Amino acid sequence: MSCVLFVLRRSLLCLTVVFVFSGVASSQLDSNYKLGAGDKIKILVFEEPDMSFELTVDNAGIISYPYLGEIKIKGKSTSELENELTKGLKGRVLVKPNIAVSVVEYRPFSIGGEVRNPGNYPFEPNLTLRKAINLAGGVTEWSNGKRFKIDREQKQDDDLLSLDSSVFPGDVVTVLPRGF
Incomplete structure (x- = not known):
């Protein structure tokens, strides 16, 4: 019986931690x-x-x-x-x-350029370029998936972007064609 209580308490603690930290990124x-x-x-x-x-x-x-x-x-x-x-x-x-x-x-973000399904998509916390491109159906044959540009309300951000770069509400993401 005490073993069952231990497991239940441990499960409840784990669920509480998951619940609390699931909102951390969103609240930040x-x-x-x-x-x-x-x-x-x-x-x-x-x-x-x-x-x-x-x-x-x-x-x-x-x-x-x-x-x-x-x-x-x-x-x-x-x-x-x-x-x-x-x-x-x-x-x-x-x-x-x-x-x-x-x-x-949140307001949507937009993705265009060399993606299969360009358009506006709902923003989700912790959104990265990789996930945004996947939401848009992946890259076309004209892209190598390594060149991007993000236009933000505050500034244009196209230096040092990677697939793990963050995407924010209202961003306009462009997947650029590969350089020849």
């Missing part, structure tokens, strides 16, 4: 992540379910929150948006608002 991305067009966010106002919403950021980088109107959020982190919403609701609508903002669905 969330804390540094800047919101942009196409992101779907959840605004949770604790103890006020009628004030909690899931909203998609429009092409101009704006959300429409029913109690505050249009809010430009492009380039802001979730914690910056939490602070802005708290300031906007405090005193006018709620005495002491307690708000959490999270990303429900």
Whole structure:
């Protein structure tokens, strides 16, 4: 009997560790992540379910929150948006608002060039060039799978890219043809 309890406790501990660390990459991305067009966010106002919403950021980088109107959020982190919403609701609508903002669905990334199925794909945490290329059906016969370019909102990144390089929401990945 004690052996069974030991195994159960050990299994529970392992599952807990897996559960906790499965969100680490996502939460690290969330804390540094800047919101942009196409992101779907959840605004949770604790103890006020009628004030909690899931909203998609429009092409101009704006959300429409029913109690505050249009809010430009492009380039802001979730914690910056939490602070802005708290300031906007405090005193006018709620005495002491307690708000959490999270990303429900990241904006897609785009992949083109020498891949079999170019297009937009949903972003997933820990996405690499290798996985992005696989999502797009692999490279064509015109590519050797070693030349890439990534256009990011902040800058263009085409130096020292490898198949293990990270891809982020909103990135535009181009798989280049092999050099002759």
